[in-house]
Amino acid sequence: MNQASLHRLLSQKGKDSKELFDLRLATNLTLIQKQFFSLYPEERHEKNFKKLLQLLPKLYLERPEALRNQDLQRLKSGNWYQSEKLVGMQLYVEHFNKDLKGLQEKIPYFKKLGVNFLHLMPITTRPKGESDGGYAVNSYLEVDKKYGSKKDLLELTSALRKNGIYLMLDFVVNHTSNEFSWAKKAIKGDKKYQNYYYTYEDFTIPAEFEKTLPEVFPETSPGNFTYIPEMEKWVMTVFNSYQWDLNYTNPEVFLEMLANLVKLTDLGVDVVRFDALAFLWKKIGTISQNLPEAHNLISLFRMCLQVVAPGSILLAEAIVAPTNIVKYFGEGEKRGNECEVAYNASLMALLWNSIATKKTQLLYKSLMHVPPKPKDCTWINYIRCHDDIGLGYENHLIQELGWNSEMHRKFLLDYYCQRLDWSPAKGILFMYNPKTGDGRITGSAASLLGLEKAIATKNDDLIKESVNKIIMLHGITLAFEGIPLIYAGDEIGTLNDYSFQNDASKKGDSRWVNRPRQDWETISKLEKEDSPQSAIFRTLQKLIKIRKENTVFADHNNLEIYHTGNDHILSLERTHDDKRLLVICNFDENPQVIDSSWIKKLGYFSNGEPMDLVSAEKIALNSALLEVMPYQMLWLMKS
Incomplete structure (x- = not known):
């Protein structure tokens, strides 16, 4: 306990x-x-x-x-x-x-x-x-x-x-700015506050740290230490030169931060x-993470x-x-x-992998590889946030699928960052390191899922497909165990905002493309127009309402993942007391079928046809196969 x-x-x-x-x-x-x-x-x-x-x-x-x-x-x-x-x-x-x-x-x-x-x-x-x-x-x-x-x-x-x-x-909790009161006192020579940070008179100890410390922002802030001339000392700055890492080996720092x-x-x-x-916590000879x-x-x-x-x-x-x-x-x-x-950053990154590959093997392998969480803890599930999308998949799991981990990451960067003509995604590279080939992805959910390109090319089929992708990914976060988190603007399919390129303080950070202003004009028209934005909003509003009305969505460590035999399909079940919900999602652009026998064994058709909460329709099973349409999501409630 x-x-x-x-x-x-x-x-x-x-x-x-x-x-x-x-x-x-x-x-x-x-x-x-x-x-x-x-x-x-x-x-x-x-x-x-x-x-x-x-x-x-x-x-x-x-x-x-x-x-x-x-x-x-x-x-x-x-x-x-x-x-x-x-x-x-x-x-x-x-x-x-x-x-x-x-x-x-x-x-x-x-x-x-x-x-x-x-x-x-x-x-x-x-x-x-x-x-x-x-x-x-x-x-x-x-x-x-x-x-x-x-x-x-x-x-x-x-x-x-x-x-x-x-x-x-x-x-x-890890750092302050160089304008924080403690940093200002340290710069003026106050030894007490110099000890609140990792400060060194020469580069001997920093050089030892640098042997194993990775670079967080290799393009804009290479290295992990900054020389402060006024102080005549080096200070550890793992993120940016203006962010000083706090020295928690000093208990006074912990006491002050606890009070804050x-x-x-x-x-x-x-x-x-x-x-x-x-x-x-920082330690020489380690990556200090x-x-x-x-x-x-x-x-x-x-x-x-x-x-x-x-x-x-x-x-x-x-x-x-x-x-x-x-x-x-x-x-x-x-x-x-x-x-x-x-x-649940892993779920987020894995969902983007499945969108690009149209396959769920790595998603399944990774989810099954994560140890169970304590019963009193929970996840925050999301598809986008203010930050980039990192590709922190475990190499051995990629390799077990017969893929080359380095080439697979390159494919994902190419798919999402406009390096493949056939890809519908409109993302931007973030912190690409040409020495290692590592990079991250930024862009709004809607633009990464094809809506920007679809609207620009006036492709109605691609618009419909993009809207379905947006709803499916959000639907998975709403159905997974934990707290679903929507990034503001995603509920109306907001596209990339390129205006950051005209701002000197922002243009060096491509993450600002995914930090748009809320479009209140579009929101004011949601109920008046039949648009992709209104379709996304209304559907998410409906799914949220369904979630809140069913205790099966509460996190009681009650999630079970099922293999369907079809690599394009994700299936998971939520249970609570006598309630059961089966989620089935198709990550492919074509209709897919799954053998329905395992669904029957779970009892979803034992008392008649189950209800799909998303469409509010009963699902008939007239053959041994269940067809799932492109980027369709089913929430089957046992009748």
Whole structure:
């Protein structure tokens, strides 16, 4: 049993809030102590551990009473984040509707679509020039003026709570900007704050790190260290020269960041997205990603947050190999005691692979290869986000299919990045490394799935095919175990936005092609016009409604994957109590058939014809074969 389960039991005892805090602290104390001293040896850091024990009750007492009451309600209600009723959207505030007040005005739009979980891209202060889309933070708690004020944020979170909408914000846990208060003090020579980062007087130690550290942005930010003339020192900058990596080997950094984390949830944040958490611990001779110490540190954050603010949870932003992603839920005694939620980046990348190849073999192989997640944890499932599409498939699985892994990745880059005339995709290469041939893909879902090319060529058949692809991929994320997350604009088939090429601060980053402004003019016409955009919106609206009405979509570790004998088809089943749902998807441009005998054995035709929830029609089985149309998705509910 993980610690959260114990806290739920404690919350049933009817004690007052402070007594329950004391019980949570007592329950977590052994694990907190073990994780702390695993990172910071007891013989040297007992004083720092005492500081932590003094900090936790202080942070608890500072937490707003309304949120403390909400914490207790959520503990009693169970794992709210595994509910079938959750459907999310990720967005840039300034691109969606100006600022935080403008966003608040659009709450009716979210409710109309069925969205009740929002991930806002960074809204805190950042450098005026390049800021990695806001992930170079000048502050963890102050709102950038272009979004409004902290008061506006508090008003927004209050309005969201009243409307049953959850909020996720980023916590850039790995680094700060070079304009952050700690960095400024370090530049002025303050030794205390120089020790908050990895700083070195010469390049001897950085040279040792560089032997094994990969480059995150090889085109725009080669290397992992930057020389700071004012400080006369080198500083570790794994992402960009203006993003300084925090030195978590210093326990003072952990204590400061824990306080920032809790204060962020005090603003009304329900889910905290731990950005770049795979990079948290650095060690010479390693790639300094996914290290055991990083997992211990994340668990330490989680155990402390559970004690102070148990109604808020952590999301792992770990875009790593499938077998490594599951580790961020926790393993061994940490199982279920790291992050409650993680991005299902593997599913996302595998779906794009299946679209390009029209085959599902790698999808099946990879999904079957991922270890089961803890029962109290869940995924966020998505097809696009603000970031690129990485091709982080496991080489040995590609090779087991008889494919060359290097050539297969080249094919995917060619297919999506306009290197093949016959491909309908209109994507752009991101961070291509000619030395290795590695690269990533960016572009909007609609453009990558052919809608941009179809509209430009006025090809009605291709338009229909593209719309079906868009609906099918979103339908898979809605049906898979976890929280479905729609990237703002995808619900209306928004195309690539090439205007970033005219902005000096953006033109070097092709990811901006997939960061368009919300098209409110198109949205205003959705009910008046019969367009691809309205078809996508109406269908997603319908699928979201179906999901929320059926408890079979809740995440109870109730997903089973079935091989159909047809490599173009994906099939999975969701079950809960006496309810069963079979999802069947065709990734090919031609109709495909599957042997229906295994569906009969599952009992879907035992009491008559099953209902397809997508079309609201019963599925007749007049032969031994079931035909699935191009890019069709069936949601068969057992009658």
